[in-house]
Amino acid sequence: MTQTFNLGRAIRLTLLSLGALIFLAPYIFMISTAGKAQSEIFTSSLSLIPTQFFYLENFAKAFGRVSMGQLLWNGVVVCGLIFVFQVVIAIPCAYAMAKLKFGAARLLMALVMLGLLVPIHATSLPLYVAFDSAALLNSYTALVAPFSISVFAIFLFLQFFRAMPDDLIHAARLDGMSELGIVMRVIVPNAWPAITAFAIFSVVAHWNDLYWPLIVVSNQAYATPPLGLLFFRAAEAGDDYGALMAATLIITLPLVAAFLLAQKRFVEGITMTGLKG
Amino acid sequence: MSALSITNVTKSFGDNHILKGISLEAEAGEFIALVGPSGCGKSTLLRIVAGLEGADSGEIVAGGRDLTRLVAAERNVAMVFQSYALYPHLTAGQNIAVPLAMRNLTSLQRLPMIGSMLPGQKAIRKDILRQVTDMARSLKIDHLLDRKPGQMSGGQRQRVALARAMVRQPGLFLMDEPLSNLDANLRVHARGEIVDLHRRAGVPTLYVTHDQAEALSMADRVAVMMSGSLLQLAAPEVIYDDPAHIEVAKFVGQPRINTIASRVDADGAVTLGTWRLQPHERLVPGTDITVAIRSEFLSIADMGTPGLPAHIERLEFLGSEVIVYTKLDAIGESMVVKLAPSDARGLVAGKPVTIVPQGERLMVFGADGARLRADLTFTTLLERAHG
Incomplete structure (x- = not known):
């Protein structure tokens, strides 16, 4: 045995x-x-x-030829803004869909499911044209705006909020809280596991994203880390792989460090959502 | 004017009629228990009174204020939930303080950083802290104020939930099965505590429970609900001794009341086994009726005594009493008899006996379940049926 x-x-x-x-x-x-x-x-x-x-x-060489600081800063700003907008928008939305009764709830649910099915690649051309005509290419807005509403976040929080007891929200209402108050004082403080899990998904995805920055950014000043690397390879390094690998090491380091620090939460997050990265 | 009046409240989900026109009045300081089997609508009624759910029609007035169209927060109603619904991220003290903070502090003053810099805020916070401490002391939970709900036992959580509900002195107090998550010993103890608290606070209380013993032992008046209707609202003794409906009689009392289906004979009498019972008030011949009697109003005599011949099926010894399960020979109906242990001596399973009912304790219910008042005088006149 x-x-x-x-x-x-x-x-x-x-x-x-x-x-x-x-x-x-x-x-x-x-x-x-x-x-x-x-x-x-x-x-x-x-x-x-x-x-x-x-x-x-x-x-x-890596630090000397590329403005690494600028790249990392861009990465932090873009990922941070995307994450903040996603959470600020998705939490009230998911709360309303999970706990409030209203006529369009089913329709909204259908739209969320539909949104989950549409990849960024399908909408990137119209988005590009729109940003271009709004003269917003090469800006943080162009990098952040398309991702500010995350249906994945809505879906993830929705599942999490559904499991929260209704009585908790009823008690909050009787205690005199407004709906916004309930979200701020009851839902968010109890939703940290879901928020951390989502943070990991969101930050990893957008830190590593090359596709969208490549479309809307041609100015080095707004390049995110992966795009910066691409510029570096094309323009400066040529075949200097040592420097290229050093630069790559630098931009992957924050994520690796974050993962090692939050390893437990990362695993929790994946098991909680039942989804794989 | 009554402290709370609920008038003709209805509620349905699609074709499912949860509440079919409930009306109920509570006097100032009265403790009313809403009791009924699960799914009878008692919790829904409570939620409608709290403002957590809307009624389809009807009116709710409390303390002279029409609550019907007010949202939950404006009703000045406090509620204790079955799950206690304590905020898991706050300590017991913070939990109890929430309703006070929501009421006494402005939304600006409640803000985490800015709030603490505003004038007047400190005095209010101090006052809240004092009230929370007083409340906690009176419920003997002052040593728990720094613990989070996850670190407390069920009984402790239940007290914190009570404290949170009572601390702001609500106009109306609602409880939704607050004891059902406690173990049996604690439950009986907590019953007394809640009644005691209620007496001190003097706030009209609606208490929902599915446990008839809890309702009878705690409430000033008991409202028995069945499938969306209020069958009877009366003092516990009346509910027990003088039920208005067969379902009330069946729901209340342990062991369950004995019932025998029967029909009124052509001469207006009722045949029960070998007995003919003559009601004083005339019953319509040919109608279906149910005769009911509580187990303690039956006694067991030797075979051959005038009464209902039966066989003993089994005995349950409960210390202060013995429950005897029997089957009537004539109609095969089960009868449960509650006896003092001294009266049960010599009884064994399988023994043929005679069951003797106390005639004035027999109740008669019509085919629709409503009580037929004929039974009040049902009869002291027992006569032997021919043959």
Whole structure:
């Protein structure tokens, strides 16, 4: 009994480790390359540990040729604004749909489901044309506005709020709270697990997003980290992969750090929503 | 003028009529229990009075104010929920303070940072804190004020919920099965506490429960509801001894009241087993009736005594009393008899006996379930049926 259990456990662990290794390999290789000199990268031999540590030089190049600070700042501003707008809009909306009775509730629910089905790629052309005619290309507005209403957020909060007891809201009403008061004082303080889970999804998605910034931003000053990298590769680095990898390392670092810090919540978030990233 | 009057309140969800015209009046300081099986509409009625749900028609007036069109917050009504509905993110003290803060502080003063800088706010907060502490002390929960609901037991949470409801001295007090989540021992203890609190506060109270014993033991008057109608509103003794409807008689009392379906004979008498019962008031011959009698008004005599022949099926010894389950020989109906242990000596399962009812305790209900007043004088006249 114990033996088969141990065998099964061993197989499971081996498979998991193998999977983890496959997924981690590119990242490990990136870390390795970021520390190699130009000449070593192009040698025929392949070693994971650089023969000479070129980290300092490569990081210096990355920082020197690209305004890394600007890129990271843009990333923070864009992701932060998107997240704040999404939450501010989605929470009252989800509350109303979950707990208030009104005529159009079913219609709204249908619209939310419909919204979940439409990818950004389908609407990107009309959005681009609209931003262009509004002369808003190359701005934070163009980067943030299309994502400020997240049907995914509405859907996620809706599921979470539905599970909140009605009596809690009834009690709040009897205690004299307005509907907005209920959202601020009862719903939000009890919705932190859902909000954190959503924050992780939202920030990861928009930090890594290349598609939309590539469409609306051509000015380096508004480039988000992935777009900045693209510019860097095209214009400056050329075939200087060491510097490129160093830059990539820098822009992925905030997310990696955030993940390691909030690992438990991240897993909670995924199990809670029943969705995978 | 009554403290609370509910007039002809109706409510339906589609074709489902939850409340079919409920009218009810409560005097100042009165404790009324709304009791009935689940789904009878008692909780819905309570929610309508609270303003959490709208009625389709009808009127609710409390303390001379027409509440019908007011929202919950404006009704000055407090409610204790079955789940207690305490705010999980606030401590007990903060929970109790919420209704006071909502009423006494302006929305500007309640703001987290700016509020604390506004003039006058400090004095109000101090006053709130004093009231919360007083309330907590009177409910003996002052040592719990810093705990969150998750760290408290069911009984403690229930007290915090009571404190939160009572602290702002509402015009009307509503309770929705507040004891049903407590264990049996605590429940009996909490009954007394709630009655005591109610007496001190003197606020008219509507108390919803599905437990008839709770209703009878706590309330000044009991309102029995069945499938959306108010069948009877009366003092507990009246509900028990003089039910107006067969469903009331069946719902109230443990063990359940004994009922026997019967029909009025051509001469206006009623045949029950080998007995013919002569009502003093004339019943219409040929109508279907139900004869009912509570188990404590039956006694067991030896076989051969005038009465209803029956067999004992089983006995339940409950300490101060013995419940005897029997089956009538003539019609196969079950009869439950409650006896003092001394009277149950020598009774065993399977034994043939005679059940002797106290004639003046027999009640008669018509085919529609309504009480037929003929039974008041139902008869002291018992005579042996021929054969």
